[in-house]
Amino acid sequence: MNAETPAAPTDDRLAALIEHVKALPHLPGVYRYLDAGGAILYVGKALDLRKRVGSYFQKNDHSPRIRLMLAQVAKIETTVVRSEAEALVLENNLIKALSPRYNILFRDDKSYPYVMISGHASPRLAYYRGALDKRNQYFGPFPNGYVVKESLQLLQKVFKLRTCEDTVFANRSRPCLLHQIKRCSAPCVNLISADDYRRDVNNAALFLSGKANELLEELEANMEAASAAWDFERAALLRDQVQALAKVQERQFVSSNTSELDADIVACVVKDGMVCVNLAMVRGGRHVGDKNLFPSHADDYDAAEALSAFLAQHYLDRSVPAMVLCHPAPPDAEVIASLLSDQAGRVVRLNSNPNGERKVWLEMALKNAELAIALKLGQAATQAGRLAALVDALGLPDETQRIECFDISHTMGELTVASCVVFDRGDMQPKEYRRYNIEGITGGDDYAAMKQVLTRRYGKIAAGEGVVPDVILIDGGKGQLAQAEEVMAEVGLTQPVLIGVAKGETRKAGLEQLILATTHEVKHLKRDHPGLHLVQQIRDESHRFAITGHRARRAKARVASSLEDIDGVGPKRRQRLLARFGGLQGVKAASVDDLMLVDGINAALAEKIYAALRG
Structure with missing residues (x-):
């Protein structure tokens, strides 16, 4: 029996579905199964729509999950595309948007964090999540915020870049506390020249790009040149930077022989009925941490299928490194690699059989996924015991779960x-x-x-x-x-x-x-x-x-109440307030007596400002 002649219908609903299947084209595309209420049950892709959709109705050995789904299907919708790669993109866009109950879902409630260097004349160093703006430089993504915050602290110590908001930066009249504790070079009040600040920004970008060795060599050469020119103050500053960076290299999480490598390590493990994907990240040769993801609706998926779903969903709207180490090999590895390469605008390689240090990284990811499953199973056992005890104590129904x-x-x-x-x-x-x-x-x-x-x-x-x-x-x-x-x-x-x-x-x-x-x-x-x-x-x-x-x-x-909304506070008074207190947050924190110290602010106006900003 082929896909054009599916199994004989058992009821009117099934007969109508099979007639619909016979009319499908032999073209690549995406199909959607809907229930009687119009809810999406499942989204799938196919190189040949008629053969793929027809296969559901000619087999009798489906898993329980698929049998349950087919019993609810009332309608089939399809979209024809030009290639299997386009079908993969459309499929995962629909999965993310619709969350069908029979698709495996890798949902992540937060975007991944980056270190950002803004595109201002005096660039700002910041922690960032969200859509990327071409005007700024972004380094990452990182698996968790801890790595980003640690990097920010380091860059503040070594390169002394500003981290303040633009409103504060534009209204400073004297250096802030960060300058006093040697964490900022105070470009806001021109205590560092524009050229010197730009050089520090470029050095920070080199470090974040994984070019620490190149940066150290450049700093050492500049230090020797400054010393030879009897500029000992600058030489001492450069010496401190070199020492700080050398210490950082000594305590990297996992060192790499390929100092500039950017890669993701993705390992999927199925054990005791549970699926876990461990995602680890290497940025600039540094292993910067990992996270474990447990997909929804993962019953009956094997490790390779789950890994394939993860790769397609995870990278759909995110930056892609040059290499993805993965285990096991996804069944559609060539299609995914082609898709990721097109998205990144350069070659992206999937490697399921690495050697050397990359093999060690992949083995470590597999081990972490296994440990995560064991931990989650242990927690589930504890919670199951608590739930059973509550059911028994209160006489709740035995099937109580939610x-x-x-x-x-x-x-x-x-x-x-x-x-x-x-x-x-x-x-x-x-x-x-x-x-x-x-x-x-x-x-x-x-x-x-x-x-x-x-x-x-x-x-x-x-x-x-x-x-x-x-x-x-x-x-x-x-x-x-x-x-x-x-x-x-x-x-x-x-x-x-x-x-x-x-x-x-x-x-x-x-x-x-x-x-x-x-x-x-x-x-x-x-x-x-x-x-x-x-x-x-x-x-x-x-x-x-x-x-x-x-x-x-x-x-x-409360933030909706700003200085612009307060009667009696015009541009000049607003500028004086912001300059005096270093920005809007400083004005909000000021007392009435503090506000009265600003030129042009009397007691009545100070009370009005205080009340408006404090809500």
């Missing part, structure tokens, strides 16, 4: 924020957390805030737009719990078990009261009870998530 918890945060009723955090699949699920800005209630009315957030969330879930949890934890006592009961009755959800988490009389950890809905029976678990520890973990995470959201909202609202 727990959602809500908390409310505000300051004196101002800018209320509600949080929802999710515990599922044996761990907290940060990508499923949600925050809700609460509007239209009396400030400080926690009952009304709780009712609003629960209505907004579970009204949608009752309409089929989400997952119904097994348990809902409400941070609060019987009043908040009553609001939750009322909302569940209104939206028609009877499945979730509602539990209020109230602090004990002394509000100490370990004395929490668990209040069950309907009966309002109060349960007291012992302080060392593993079920109570799970409740505390989820409740504390909800509290943290609510507070950070409220603080961010409050800060954003």
